[in-house]
Amino acid sequence: MTKIVVTGLGAFSPLGTNATDSWNAVLDGESGARSLKYEWVEKYQIPVTFAATVPAPTSDFLERQEIKRLDPSSQFALIAAREAFADAGSPEVVPERLGVDWATGIGGVWTLLDAWDTLREKGPRRVLPMTVPMLMPNGPAAAIEMSLGARAFARTVVSACASSTESIANAYEHLTSGLADIVIAGGSEAAVHPLPMASFAAMQALSKRNDDPAAASRPYDSGRDGFVLGEGAAAIVLETEEHAKARGAKIYAYLVGGAVTSDSYHITAPDPEGSAAARAMKAAVENAGFALSDVAHVNAHATSTPVGDVAEVKALRRIFGDHLDSIPVTATKSATGHLLGGAGAIEAIFTVKALQERVIPPTINLDAQDPEVTLDVVTEPRKLPEGDLLAISNSFGFGGHNAVVAFQSA
Incomplete structure (x- = not known):
């Protein structure tokens, strides 16, 4: 049976701008939750005033044109996927044997709602022509496949909070069935936005520990009162063991x-x-x-x-x-x-x-x-x-x- 190995890791998370920093921070017991400084928190009287946000602007990692044409969910995805692919040694692979299995739970919510505001306030001619490609849930997968030249497939899973684990499970099936030699799998989310936050708060799903964000996410604790909304992306490079060993790749683990x-x-x-x-x-x-x-x-x-x-x-x-x-x-x-x-x-x-x-x-x-x-x-x-x-x-x-x-x- 074909064995599948992990050869590359990438992350742009609340704990760090790369996989190594994110791992070291989680080992050290750090928290990525922090108070939100955005003006919309006060403007809309959002009852929860904190979230686990990424620690640096995407402009530190992406070109200006990429930022202009990509929703934040796609920007996060591109940063993580490029890191994972580089970590895997930027393998030379036939484009038709390189695939993308990506995921998101909500997709381009920032693009969608910003465009709606523009339409209401300034009229249809001011709506950006790239609005639909930017808000599509498959936007992150498309950004990755175009950046890395993946032509085997670029698939998107949208199954709420199970999404990116399902994308990894799908990648396993696609590799073992022979559809690709390498797959970039993972997921991204950029939903620290007033509408999702207001909705999650209304359903009593979010923690209300506004005075102590770092202590708000407390799984299994008797005093837990809800989750802390986070944002970011993570990617893993998966490939067949035969392909990885043939190119002398380092192997982190087996999927x-x-x-x-x-x-x-x-x-x-x-x-x-x-x-x-x-x-x-x-x-x-x-x-x-x-x-x-x-x-x-x-x-x-x-x-x-x-x-x-x-x-x-x-x-x-x-x-x-x-x-x-x-x-x-x-x-x-x-x-x-x-x-x-x-x-x-x-x-x-x-x-x-x-x-x-x-x-x-x-x-x-x-x-x-x-x-x-x-x-x-x-x-x-x-x-x-x-x-x-x-x-x-x-x-x-x-x-x-x-x-x-x-x-x-x-």
Whole structure:
């Protein structure tokens, strides 16, 4: 069977402008959440005044013309994808054998709403002709494939907060089925905008700790009161082991499987019993030829919402049983906030790096663990043992979307 390897990593996240800085920051227990300085926070009286925003302007990395013609979600994607491709050694590959599997949860919301304001205030002639290409959810995938010359395919997943994990699962299938030799997979989101923030706040989904943003994202803590909205992008370069070894590429880890299921339960709430989420975890592991007892680490979805965190615990307990007590679990959204469609991709990078460096990043802000969270939650960097290790990364999204990917140490 064709084996799939990870050969490149890239990130533009609330914790850093590249994958290395993001990884070091999450290991150090830093938070990417910060108070928002935008005038629209006060103008619209947004009840939540903080988010996990990227730490530098995209103008530090992109040409002026690229910024002008790309929505922020595409700008973030291009920065992360270029870094990942360079990290993989900028491999020479036949364009028809290079693909893109990308994802977003919301897409070009800044472009869409700015254009609507322009139309209302200045009329149709002032609406930019590039508005539709910029707001399209497939805009990030298109920007990446044109920048890197990928002609095998450029596909886009839009499945809320499960999006980029699903894109990685799709990339695994596309590589094992022979559709490409290399795939750039990942996701991006740029939704720190007054409308999404107002909507999330109205549904009581966001934390209201305006006085202490860095401590607001607190998965599994008894005092958690909602998630922290994040933005950014993350990308991983995946290729067949044969192709990677033929060009002498470094290998971070193996991507050994992925699975997608759906709850068919509720548009925003997870199935409280976690049955479909459990099926996704089980399938990702067993379809890869491993036993559930082989799993040595879980990077949980764990958004810091009262209902969602417990539902995932029930799903984990449903399939792992007593073995769950010996699996160290981490919730890195405590540091990054929730990148929505980009969340699974940055968490995939953290899972890969945990396997490569044999250390699990901590869950921060866990002061009093919820009694319903019957997990071994990692709160300080913890060493992983030597030998072959298997880890999974979970993502679940509005609409009942569940996606899980499994990585093996190289």
